[in-house]
Amino acid sequence: MKIYTDKRLLSCGLIGGTLSRHSGNMREIANQIPVYKELGLNPQHILHFHQIHSDTIISISSPQGAQEISQKPVQDADAWLLSPFPSNWGAAIVTADCVPLFLWDDTGSYAALAHCGWRGVVQGLPGKTARELLQVTPRLHLNAWLGPHIQACCFEVQEDVAKQFSADALIHKNGKIFVDLNFEIKRQLTQADVPEKNIQTPYYCTCGDKENFFSWRRDHEKNLLLSFLYKP
Numbered sequence: 001m002k003i004y005t006d007k008r009l010l011s012c013g014l015i016g017g018t019l020s021r022h023s024g025n026m027r028e029i030a031n032q033i034p035v036y037k038e039l040g041l042n043p044q045h046i047l048h049f050h051q052i053h054s055d056t057i058i059s060i061s062s063p064q065g066a067q068e069i070s071q072k073p074v075q076d077a078d079a080w081l082l083s084p085f086p087s088n089w090g091a092a093i094v095t096a097d098c099v100p101l102f103l104w105d106d107t108g109s110y111a112a113l114a115h116c117g118w119r120g121v122v123q124g125l126p127g128k129t130a131r132e133l134l135q136v137t138p139r140l141h142l143n144a145w146l147g148p149h150i151q152a153c154c155f156e157v158q159e160d161v162a163k164q165f166s167a168d169a170l171i172h173k174n175g176k177i178f179v180d181l182n183f184e185i186k187r188q189l190t191q192a193d194v195p196e197k198n199i200q201t202p203y204y205c206t207c208g209d210k211e212n213f214f215s216w217r218r219d220h221e222k223n224l225l226l227s228f229l230y231k232p
């Protein structure tokens, strides 16, 4: 199993990251279960939602709350707020080009996992998620990691999409327009008071790296990568 992750998650007491395509298509929850088992995580304690490219956040603040959500039919949303993060629970999202955004504090007690497609980004989902997390205690020291997603090298857009971003998130090259999602998400996070030095944006391009990732843009297939965040 190949997991892209940020070492800071583990040092803050959390397990999480994004799996490479070698683990298979993670669209169905049933396909995710062997992964959780292999990692020693309880599959029944991993929360799922139905992603709709919105700015809707589901907030979990207790083991009881997590239990309730896990027993209800899946809801429409694009971000999990785990605040405080109940032990022995976790949350999952699936992506193929969209950004898996991880946010957490130094103690691993407050965290969020968001599915940020370009539509979620222009609706301000990254900033909104960070602000909601900081509402608990404005003195939280937040960290952020952006998992594998489509990078500016491949994210060419037409004018209709480009005009929804600010000019400095766009790259013009050979008459084409590309969107830099890292730039825009980093801007939203810093505006929400996440220190810039705590935001890691490694350059893993789902579209450009066929060996490791699924990409909607490249393949137009319904294969999805799994990202998860779990507090042991």
Ligand SMILES: [Zn+2]
Binding pocket: 150, 151, 152, 153, 154, 155, 205, 206, 207, 208, 209
């Ligand atoms: Zn690329």
